[in-house]
Amino acid sequence: MNEKENSKKTPSAAPKRKYVRRKNQNSNDFAPVVKVEAPARKIKEVRKTPIRIIPLGGLNEIGKNMTVFECSNDMFILDCGLAFPDADMPGVDIVIPDFTYVERNQERLRGIVLTHGHEDHIGGLAYLLKKVNVPVYGTKLTLGLVEGKLKEHGLDGRVKLNIIEPKKTVKMGCMAVEFIKVNHSIPGAVGMAVHTPAGIVVHTGDFKVDFSPIDGGIIDLARFGELGSKGVLALMADSTNAERPGYTQTERKVGESFDSLFKKAEGKRIIIATFSSNIHRVQQIINCAERYDRKVAVFGRSMVNVISTAIELGYLSVPKGILIDIETMNRYENERIVLITTGSQGEPMSALTRMAMNDHKKVNITPMDFIIISATPIPGNEKYVTRVVNELMKSGAEVVYEAMYEVHVSGHACQEELKLMLALTKPRFFIPVHGEYKHLKKHGDLAVEMGIPRENVITAEIGNVIETDGLKMNVVSQVPAGRVLVDGLGVGDVGSIVLRDRKHLAQDGLIIIVIGIERASNTIIAGPDIISRGFVYVRESEELIDEAKQLLNDTLIHCSIHELKEWNTLKGKMRDALSDYIYQKTKRSPMILPIIMET
Numbered sequence: 001m002n003e004k005e006n007s008k009k010t011p012s013a014a015p016k017r018k019y020v021r022r023k024n025q026n027s028n029d030f031a032p033v034v035k036v037e038a039p040a041r042k043i044k045e046v047r048k049t050p051i052r053i054i055p056l057g058g059l060n061e062i063g064k065n066m067t068v069f070e071c072s073n074d075m076f077i078l079d080c081g082l083a084f085p086d087a088d089m090p091g092v093d094i095v096i097p098d099f100t101y102v103e104r105n106q107e108r109l110r111g112i113v114l115t116h117g118h119e120d121h122i123g124g125l126a127y128l129l130k131k132v133n134v135p136v137y138g139t140k141l142t143l144g145l146v147e148g149k150l151k152e153h154g155l156d157g158r159v160k161l162n163i164i165e166p167k168k169t170v171k172m173g174c175m176a177v178e179f180i181k182v183n184h185s186i187p188g189a190v191g192m193a194v195h196t197p198a199g200i201v202v203h204t205g206d207f208k209v210d211f212s213p214i215d216g217g218i219i220d221l222a223r224f225g226e227l228g229s230k231g232v233l234a235l236m237a238d239s240t241n242a243e244r245p246g247y248t249q250t251e252r253k254v255g256e257s258f259d260s261l262f263k264k265a266e267g268k269r270i271i272i273a274t275f276s277s278n279i280h281r282v283q284q285i286i287n288c289a290e291r292y293d294r295k296v297a298v299f300g301r302s303m304v305n306v307i308s309t310a311i312e313l314g315y316l317s318v319p320k321g322i323l324i325d326i327e328t329m330n331r332y333e334n335e336r337i338v339l340i341t342t343g344s345q346g347e348p349m350s351a352l353t354r355m356a357m358n359d360h361k362k363v364n365i366t367p368m369d370f371i372i373i374s375a376t377p378i379p380g381n382e383k384y385v386t387r388v389v390n391e392l393m394k395s396g397a398e399v400v401y402e403a404m405y406e407v408h409v410s411g412h413a414c415q416e417e418l419k420l421m422l423a424l425t426k427p428r429f430f431i432p433v434h435g436e437y438k439h440l441k442k443h444g445d446l447a448v449e450m451g452i453p454r455e456n457v458i459t460a461e462i463g464n465v466i467e468t469d470g471l472k473m474n475v476v477s478q479v480p481a482g483r484v485l486v487d488g489l490g491v492g493d494v495g496s497i498v499l500r501d502r503k504h505l506a507q508d509g510l511i512i513i514v515i516g517i518e519r520a521s522n523t524i525i526a527g528p529d530i531i532s533r534g535f536v537y538v539r540e541s542e543e544l545i546d547e548a549k550q551l552l553n554d555t556l557i558h559c560s561i562h563e564l565k566e567w568n569t570l571k572g573k574m575r576d577a578l579s580d581y582i583y584q585k586t587k588r589s590p591m592i593l594p595i596i597m598e599t
Helices: 004-010 100-104 125-131 140-152 221-230 254-266 279-293 300-314 326-331 352-355 382-394 415-425 437-449 498-510 544-557 561-565 567-586
Strands: 018-024 029-038 050-058 066-070 074-078 094-097 109-113 134-139 161-163 169-172 175-181 190-195 198-205 234-237 269-273 295-298 336-339 371-374 398-400 429-433 464-468 471-476 482-488 510-518 525-532 591-598
Touching: 050 100, 066 190, 074 175, 109 169, 125 140, 134 140, 140 161, 140 300, 175 221, 190 221, 198 221, 221 234, 221 415, 234 415, 254 279, 254 371, 269 352, 279 295, 279 300, 279 336, 295 300, 295 326, 300 336, 336 352, 352 382, 371 382, 382 398, 415 437, 429 437, 510 567, 525 544, 544 567, 567 591
Parallel strands: 074 109, 109 134, 134 161, 198 234, 234 429, 269 336, 269 371, 295 336, 371 398, 510 591
Antiparallel strands: 018 029, 050 066, 050 464, 066 074, 094 482, 169 175, 175 190, 190 198, 464 471, 510 525
């Protein structure tokens, strides 16, 4: 083969040359020749139809969990929860996600899937379903609790509720959602595997690993492992307990504590405050009550609703004659009664708080009461719980809370369980969810320890659009997101300005200036009068009020005819003059509201 022919057959890429020897025909020597090998083929990774993951709640906060999944022209929602207001939201009842993006794209919305029945996952659903009407999918208990909420909001019968059991899959356009059994502090909890053209995305929901759960159903670790062996594109996992080392204890530990406390409370009435949705906890209380021959009465609207739903759907086993109506409670001796009530977080209007403040119509706390608070205070609620404990103790009752006995275990996975989930699913990308920033950051660090590259950990914020084509995953844009405040029947009508005014009123009070003007002659015929609320007690501050009136009189005297006609200008001059005077005298800045009455 000559050089010309060889050059035609040689690939254009630089060949890999290997020197061998062959015998020269004209001599006994061996001459080196070049053997051309084709370069190794590089496997080309194929980009797939991209999907977008859009968290609208549950990141950098506790509560209002909500995530949108999109692919091509299809979209579905995973969870739609609420959060409870903090101290910076006076008067606000609940906080829900901003649904603006979903409303704008509702023609692409195929449905809503729910991981479990806690308020932070289903509490905002009724508000969303008033705006968009799509099918809802969840387990039996979850949808039973949703149905009760829809009735409260006048949506009974208007929404299609579809019961999906673990190991079943529901189609969402070009995506499919598989329900996977997990353990949590409420029955019927599931994680989800979202099967998309770009790959499998696993969302754990709220979970822990409990090998001896009350309901007997163990988390389906085998299925998570199967998905991991197939290849998981991304894992979205609960970060609530990411800071806690070790494992979360089994719920049965609480049952053992209850048993010893029931013995200790012999001769006394037992009152137990816990989360209304913790069906497993309630089941153990009922089991102990039966064992110690006690009757059980239930207080608190949410507690009554959840327990009645759980009994109806078969999630709560109650022996005949154990449950009694609160109206008939007084027929029994105190030592034969167990009260299950709401108020484990010290909520001002809860049953336990009203008992502590001697404001409950049915229950008065006495030294013959043995009270168990079976919950851990949510961050920010510690002072409310402490206040309730103090008041209960002042009434002579014996109070037991988590610091004293193991009367509460978490429903969320600790670090070793989070590592187990990462090890089983072996995700290419990792998105920590459900937690404040410190929880998300710590969970991301755990993922890096488990071998996931730092650049493949996405610590997102609500409203981020996370896009992946199966090869890369990045935050590509932002959609409208945030919080909507619900106050009474008003949804979204309390905004930042209203909150600012409420804080202002709470901090410094209100002063109202009233004057009367005759429009025809443009003269002041009455006032100025000063009305004070939440600023000073007028009867003890007459000198201050009289001087303020004189100041306003002087201000009005120096106003021109034009200024008396321009009421906004006049109000501004009175407000500025009085504000400066009040601050100089008291170092306070009350809200000042001038009112001009026309005659």
